[in-house]
Amino acid sequence: MQPQQHVDYSTANGVYCRVCGATPAADVTFRAHQGLIIIMRFRRAPGPYCRNCGLATFRKMQGESLVQGWWGYASSIINPITMLINLGPRSTVDKLPPPLPGSQYQPLDPGKPLTQRAPMLMLLLPVIGLLSIVALVVIGATAKTSNTASSYTPFTVPSITMPSMPSMPTKPSGPAKPTTTAPTTGATTGDAGSAKAGDCVWNAHPHTGDDDNNPDMQVVACTDSRAEKKILGRLSGDGGESACQGSYPNFDSYFTETYTGTGSWKNYTLCMQDLH
Ligand SMILES: [Zn+2]
Known part of the structure; x- marks a missing residue:
């Protein structure tokens, strides 16, 4: 078969x-x-x-x-x-x-x-x-990265500009004995923020001589025994010694405060003269 x-x-x-x-x-x-x-x-x-x-x-x-x-x-x-x-x-x-x-x-x-x-x-x-999934993940990761970067930017800029550097005094060639102040961290320094010409101040921060890089300037009555300086004038900005020289030649010390933290924004210079 x-x-x-x-x-x-x-x-x-x-x-x-x-x-x-x-x-x-x-x-x-x-x-x-x-x-x-x-x-x-x-x-x-x-x-x-x-x-x-x-x-x-x-x-x-x-x-x-x-x-x-x-x-x-x-x-x-x-x-x-x-x-x-x-x-x-x-x-x-x-x-x-x-x-x-x-x-x-x-x-x-x-x-x-x-x-x-x-x-x-x-x-x-x-x-x-x-x-396709890999491509989507990569695209998603890239998008997330750029989002993060852009949302960070507004925070970085102010934090860079916040600490204003103290204006270091050059040694006075004349009779002026500048008081150097530089509150950079935003700590309020007493009541000097509202001080005006004619007011008297004293530095509550322990100090020797006029130089103090962390002063606590307080406005007091000129008759107060603590009063050290009389304010000749107040200038905006942190011009310090050179600013006072132009406007108040009789000054012998100055005080600057720059405060850019939260709250009131301060940036001024007090031109002062010894009371005693
Ligand atoms: Zn078969």
């Missing part, structure tokens, strides 16, 4: 293909996944399969998963897992000897391997998806 007489019937394993009835066969199950945005469809194709029908079924269902399996959030994860699971049964049927002749139906044609079929191109889909 059969043209080939050298068929080895010893490979018969007592398991018969579900599709064609041939033996040997292996009892394996192939799966396919169909993703949709809302619903997912899981398909199973249980064996047993002979070698030919098994490979044909594997290639058919794997090809369908490659095309239909990605469409959905969960499906994009489930689909590659489903396809990986199929590799086990595929390997099992691939190791089977060819189906013996004499089966009820003709074994299926396994056809071309998947690697030679168009659906393989769909494997690029998750790669493209991954690249």
Whole structure:
């Protein structure tokens, strides 16, 4: 009956293909996944399969998963897992000897391997998806960085300009003995902020001589025993010694206060003369 007489019937394993009835066969199950945005469809194709029908079924269902399996959030994860699971049964049927002749139906044609079929191109889909996510993350990170930078800018500028440096006095060549003051940290220095010409002040901060870089100038009555200096005039700005020289040549000391912290903004110079 059969043209080939050298068929080895010893490979018969007592398991018969579900599709064609041939033996040997292996009892394996192939799966396919169909993703949709809302619903997912899981398909199973249980064996047993002979070698030919098994490979044909594997290639058919794997090809369908490659095309239909990605469409959905969960499906994009489930689909590659489903396809990986199929590799086990595929390997099992691939190791089977060819189906013996004499089966009820003709074994299926396994056809071309998947690697030679168009659906393989769909494997690029998750790669493209991954690249898109990476691109979005990078763009998002860049956008966040520029936001942070721009929101910081308004805070940095004032903090740079806030501490005004003390005006260091040059040693007076004349009789003037300047009192140097430089409250830079914004600490209010007594009541001198409202002092005007004619007022008398004393430095509440312990000091020796006129030089004090952290004075606490208080306005007191000129008759007060503590009074040290009489204010000849008040100038805006922190011009200090040079400013007083121009406007009040009789000054022998000066006091500047620059306060740029929160609250009142102060920047003035008192030109003063010793009371005693
Ligand atoms: Zn078969």
